[in-house]
Amino acid sequence: MINVIIADDQVLLRESIGYILDNDEEINVIGMAEDGNEVIKMCNELHPDVVLMDIEMPELDGVKATKRIKEKYNDIKVIILTTFENPDNIMESFVALADGYIVKNISHKDLVLTVKCVASGLTVIHESVKKIMVDRFKGLGEYKSQYEDILNEKEIKIIRLIASGKSNKQIAATLNYSEGTIKNKVSKILEKLHMSDRMQIAIFAIENGIV
Secondary structure, three states, X not given: OEEEEEEOOOHHHHHHHHHHHHOOOOEEEEEXXXXXXXXXXXXXXXXXXXXXXXXXXXXXXXHHHHHHHHXXXXXXXXXEEEOOOOHHHHHHHHHOOOOEEEEXXXXXXXXXXXXXXXXXXXXXXXXXXXXXXXXXXXXXXXHHHHHHHHOOHHHHHHHHHHHOOOOHHHHHHHHOOOHHXXXXXXXXXXXXXXXXXXXXXXXXXXXXXXX
């Protein structure tokens, strides 16, 4: 039996999805949450096999909730289920280690199949989402020489570690630097790339083939 939690701030939608999934003999909906904080609490208490996660939710959005769940429970599979095919949302979701990304115009049959496939260890990406990702990854070879002109080898190593989810403390231990030195180096990377946060660095790493 595949135990599932549904996280969506729209009552009718999450109950409809729950009804669809519960009608399959291999799936059991064990909880429904209306925001990111609530779904994290449910994961702590119920430890589902799969979470169906909306992105646009109050208090804590789906991407941040996914990241926190994955940091604590890598065995819990998270499928992003959203109406938005936003390229940044897609990249941020996979940086947060989502196991799938599908949109809400999916058929009932394909929704059930997606849950089963992800529970079995596969990554599922909606066809329209795949196209967006392919478009974003085109021409990576052209970008490589550009970032190599801007960043040195040590900075590229730091970017790889950031993209893998490492904290400044963990990066410092890996590279034998003090945490303060790493903090300064990350600030320098942000300045060079004209970025404001680590998430942008992680997305940059994926888009440019650094990881």
